[in-house]
Amino acid sequence: MAPKTYISNTDAELVQLYKQTTNMECLGELYQRYMDLVYGVCLKYFKEPEASKDAVMLIFEELVKKVLKYEIDNFKPWLYQVAKNHCLMKLRSQKTIPHFIEADVVHLADNVHLDDVMQKETSLNHMQHCIEQLPVEQKQAIELFYLKEQCYKDIAIATALDINKVRSFIQNGRRNLKICMDKLALQQA
Numbered sequence: 132m133a134p135k136t137y138i139s140n141t142d143a144e145l146v147q148l149y150k151q152t153t154n155m156e157c158l159g160e161l162y163q164r165y166m167d168l169v170y171g172v173c174l175k176y177f178k179e180p181e182a183s184k185d186a187v188m189l190i191f192e193e194l195v196k197k198v199l200k201y202e203i204d205n206f207k208p209w210l211y212q213v214a215k216n217h218c219l220m221k222l223r224s225q226k227t228i229p230h231f232i233e234a235d236v237v238h239l240a241d242n243v244h245l246d247d248v249m250q251k252e253t254s255l256n257h258m259q260h261c262i263e264q265l266p267v268e269q270k271q272a273i274e275l276f277y278l279k280e281q282c283y284k285d286i287a288i289a290t291a292l293d294i295n296k297v298r299s300f301i302q303n304g305r306r307n308l309k310i311c312m313d314k315l316a317l318q319q320a
Contacts, residue, residue, distance in 0.1 A: 136160075142206040149198055158198060162191050165207055169214045176218035190217050202284055253319070254312075261311035268292075269304030276301050 137145055137160040149157040162169075169190055173183035190213060203209045262270055271290060275281045283301075287294040 146198060146203050146206055153199070155195075158191075158194060161206065162194060162210075165210050168207070168211060172211060172214040173218055176215075176222060186214075186217060186221065190214055193217065201282070257312050257315045258308070261308050261315070264311055265304050265307055268296075268300045269307060272297055272300035273304040273308065 137148070137157055140148065140157075140160070142161060142164070145157045145161040148154065149161070166187060170183055170187050173186040173190075174180065177183050177186065193213065194210075197213060201209070262273060265273065268290075272286060275286045275289065276283075281289070283294050283297050286292075286297045286301075290297065292300075
């Protein structure tokens, strides 16, 4: 018997079908449609074709579980975000500071100076101060979204809030955080 083809199914239908059956052909058809997009995202971040091809395969492996776990309203932008997050996490996990040895002195490749370190420390202190100044709901939403890297749906469940309220608290919190940090930066200048 020939394998069933899913070419005529919409993305949403394939997502639902995969969730119901865990049929890899459904997921394969869905992923095939956007593999070039995923490769492009990976190439943008890794700048190497081979590393990008490897990432395309790893992202597909991630999808096997993630598609079952998350509510996906629109597959293409969701997949774009998954690919972007995969690349960023990979780059972050590989982050090592290369160094060069010249005349028995070690120079850091990105020339980290004490002033830069102090400036980053000040910025972090300002951010912590500004987060504390946010209204409770905004503070909670910002911390869960940015610091604990939770999605809107998980935040809505954790806080018993409507997902639109969560989105609003994050947007308003981000705006208020920027205003507060800009004020502190001006005061310091």
